[in-house]
Amino acid sequence: MKKLLKNKFAVLGISIIALLILAAFFAPVISPYGQSEQNLYQRLLPPSSEHFFGTDDLGRDVFSRMIYGSRISLAVGFISVFIILFIGTSLGIISGYFGGKTDSVIMRFTDIVLCFPTFFLILLIIAFLEPNIFNVMIVIGLTSWPGLARLIRAEVLSLKEREFISVAKMMGIDNLKIFAVHILPNIISPLMVYASLAIGGAILTESALSFLGLGVQPPMSSWGQILTSGKDYIYIAWWLSVFPGIAILITVLAFNLIGEAIRDVFDPKEEYVRK
C-alpha cells in the first residue's frame, strides 16, 4: 500500500476518485441548482458565472446535473464490477481448482459468452427489459465476467500445484475454506487490477447506453444522457457535449491509472484489453 502511494499516477487516480465520491455524496450541498430544476426562460445558455457549464434545452443547470450524474456513474461502476468479481472469481476458482469435466463445461460456456460482442448483448437485453439504472448494472455485471474467469482460472491452475494448497487439502480442510483462506489472498492483486479497469469499462458502457437512451431515464441525470441532448443541439450548444464527455474521460482515466499502478507495484506483467 505504501508502495502504491509512492506511485504518482496512483495518487492522482485516487485523489480524483476521492473527489468524485465526495461530490456524489454531497451533491445536494454542492450543486447550485436542483437536479431537474427547470427554468424555461434560461434555455441553452452558454457557460457563465451563473451556470458554470451552461444550461440545457429545458433550462436545467448542466453543472448541477453533472454533479448528480456522478452518483450514477460511480454506482454503476462499483455495483456492476461487484457482480463481475463475484461471478468471474467463483467460476474461475471452481474451474481451475476442480479441473476435469467441471472445468471444460465452465470454459466452454465462457467461450460462448466471449464470442458475443458484449455491447450488443447488453443492448439486446436492455432493450427488451425496461431500461433503468438497476437493469443496466445487472446486465453489465452478467455479461462482462468471462475475461476475469479465464484470468482467475489460470492463476488458480498454477496456484493449486503449490505445496501449501496440497498440505491444506491433505489436512482435510474443506474446499470453501481453502478458496477463501488460501486461494483468494493469493489472487487479490490481479483481481484488484481487473476490478479497477472493469469499473472504468462499466462507466463507459453505462454512458454509451444512456447516450443511446437505454440507460438512466429522466428526470434522473447521467453524463451519457446529457450527451444525448448534446447531440441533438450539436449545432448550437457545444457545452452540452464537451463537459460531460470530459467528466467521463477523467473518471475512467482515474480508474485505469489506479489499475495500472497496482499492476506496476504488484505484478509487472502487462496486458489489457478494451471491452
Next chain:
Amino acid sequence: MRYFIKRIISSIPILLGITLLTFAVMHITPGKPTDIMTDMNMKVSAQAKDRLQKLYGLDKPLHIQYAQWLKRFVFFDFGTSFKDSRPARDKIFERLPATILLNFAALFFTCIVAVPIGIYCAVKKDTFIDKGLTVILFVCFSIPSFWLALMFMILFGLQLGLVPISGLYSFNFDDMNIFMQIADISKHLVLPVAVSVIVSLATLSRYARSGMLEVLKQDYIKTAYAKGLSQKQVIFRHALKNTLLPMITIIGLSIPALIGGSFIFETIFSYPGIGRLGYEAVMSRDYPVVMGIATLSAVLTLLGNIIADLSYKIADPRIKYR
C-alpha cells in the same frame, strides 16, 4: 490441415451454444415480438393477434421453435423481418460489406499506427518519450468512443467542414464516376475510422511494446549485438519479425471488440452497416434480424479466432495446439 478440421469440429458445440444463448435471451425477456404490430393498433382483435402469432410460429412450444430456427440457421435463413417483411438474411447481407469495409480499414490503420508506437516505446523504454506516449495512450484508452465521435463531428465536420459527418455516400453518389465514388466513400470513412483507431490504439500498441521488450531480452538479440550489428539492424532484421508473430492472435481476438464498437459508431455516424441495422432492430424488437445479427457476429468472432490460431501456427511452427 488435420488441425484445421479438428478446430472446426471442436467449435461446433460453441456454435450451438451461441444459437441457444441468443434464443434464450430473446425468449426470457418479456413481451412478444408481435406486440409491436398489434398493441399499437386498436383495430386488431384478439383472434387476429393469435393468428399472427401462429403465422410466426410463436404459439408452438419453445424447443420446437428453437429446432425450427436451428434448421433454418444452417441456410442462414433467419426468417422475414417484422418491419418490412423482407428476408432478414437479405437485410443483413446487404449491410455486411459496409461494416466489413469499416472494420478492415479501422484494423489496418490501427496496426499501422499502433505497432510502430509500441516498438518505438519498447526501444526507448523509460525515456521521456516512452512515458509521454504511454500517458497519451492511456487517455485514448479511457475516452468514451461515442463522445470522441461527437467531438470530431463538431470539430471537423461542422466547424472546419473538412469531411462529411454521416452516412457512407453523398446524395449525388450515383452520378459520379468510379474514382469520384471511391473518393466519396473514403471521405465518409475518415471520421468513423479515425475514432475507431484512436480508441483501440492503446491495446495493440501496449501489446507491441511488451512483445518487443520480451524479444529484446532473448539470447539471439544479444548475439546479434555481439556480432556488431547496429541497433537499427537488430531491431528491424531480428526483433521485429518475432514481435509481430504473437500480434496475429491479438488482432484475431480484437474482432469482437471491433464488432461491438460498430454498434456505437454506426449509430452515431448513421453509417449503413450491420451495427446500425442491429440497433434499429433491437429498438423495434425485430426478432429475426436481431437473432441473425447476434448469431452472425458471434460466428464471425469464432471464425476470426480460428483464422488467428491457424495463421499463427503457420507463421510459427514451434506452436503446438492440443
